[in-house]
Amino acid sequence: MTDPEAPLILRESTPAGITTLTLNQPERRNSLSMAMLESLSVALEELAGDDETRVVVLAAKGNVFCAGHDLREIREQLDQKAALQELFRLCSKVMQQIIQLPQPVIARAAGVATAAGCQLIASCDLAVASDSARFATPGVNIGLFCSTPMVALSRNVSRKHAMEMLLTGEMISAQRAEEMGLVNRVVSGENLDQTIHEMASTIAAKSxxxxxxxxxxxxxxxxxxxxxxxxxxxxxxxxxxxxxxxxxxxxxxxxxxxxxxxxx
CATH class of the missing domain: 1.10.12 (Lyase 2-enoyl-coa Hydratase; Chain  A, domain 2)
Structure with missing residues (x-):
């Protein structure tokens, strides 16, 4: 069990200018609750003004990269339209912060990334996945179409592939995600960190x-x-x-x- 006082986002930097942001709520499947989104937004805002950081890696603790929005939190707010609007406004802001960040962002895609978690992967500039990673936009299965994840997804993969994921809600393998263009590379779990380090180091060596x-x-x-x-x-x-x-x-x-x- 994660320490309830532990930060939702962990930050670690190397002398080479590679900063890793890690989603740190594995017991909640690293879901994008308001608190998680607020913490991630603050971390990204800080990085935008950090001249020492040359490359950012976005990672997550546990076996689930990110399960998307916190459905328990959403259920409690179903009669609070303003709260729901603020949730999706903030989520959209975070995704755009990643794109607008001066530094390239590499997603470390280990485990499962679904719905807004898949959106998070798609919003990063690059993504490296472990061969056991899986991806889905399953909102259609619970009557809630993944409309906001669709924005990032449709800007990364072809229309037919995006619609296949959105309409079926089915989980796809890391290998299929690579074929679609959702991730750049698929490697074994034991080689994941080394591959990301090499990619990040190559980029960090540029101007x-x-x-x-x-x-x-x-x-x-x-x-x-x-x-x-x-x-x-x-x-x-x-x-x-x-x-x-x-x-x-x-x-x-x-x-x-x-x-x-x-x-x-």
Whole structure:
């Protein structure tokens, strides 16, 4: 049993600039209660202003990554429309905070991720899953369509795959999730942390300024038409070239040496 006084979100950072946020309520299947969402929102807000953190890993304690919203909490609020609206407003805010975070976010997908838990995985920039992980958007099974998880899911996998998950509510394997594009890689449980460490270390070695520019541009251009996307990203490229790290990187490449990033 988890200590009731223990924080809902654990934070651990390495000298290399990799910060891990861990959902820490395994006895509640790490469900996204108001308290959990509030804690996660605060942690993400703090990270957004943390220049020492270059990559974020989102993990969870226990055998369930996240079971989605706390249905017991929701049942108690069925006659409180304002409370329910606030719950989904906050959840939507957290998912957008992940996307808007300057640092890349890697989901450590071990165990089961369902409904808003699957949404959490889909909202991360990258995801590495253990071969025993499973995913579902099962709201349809209890008469509550996974409408908000659908937003992140449909922006990660094809429409047909998203609708299959949403309409059937069936659990899919990690291997199937990789085929769909919901996760980047599937590895054995014993290799999960090493794989994530290697991926995070590779990214952390890049210019954080360049990563920030690229991540923001990626998500902004996705919502644009083709012509607007090219116009916007062309402007981003020109602005990027004015940065010290881009100029250093080009010189280092041409001079066949390792770049010395200034993160600006």
């Amino acid at each position: 954080s300024h360049t990563l920030r520019i690229g991540k923001e541009a990626f998500y902004r251009q996705l919502e644009m038409g083709l012509t607007d996307a090219y116009e916007y990203t062309s402007e981003v490229m020109v602005a990027n070239l004015e940065a010290a790290d881009a100029q250093e990187g080009i010189c280092a490449f041409l001079e066949k040496r390792a770049p010395g990033w200034q993160d600006r």
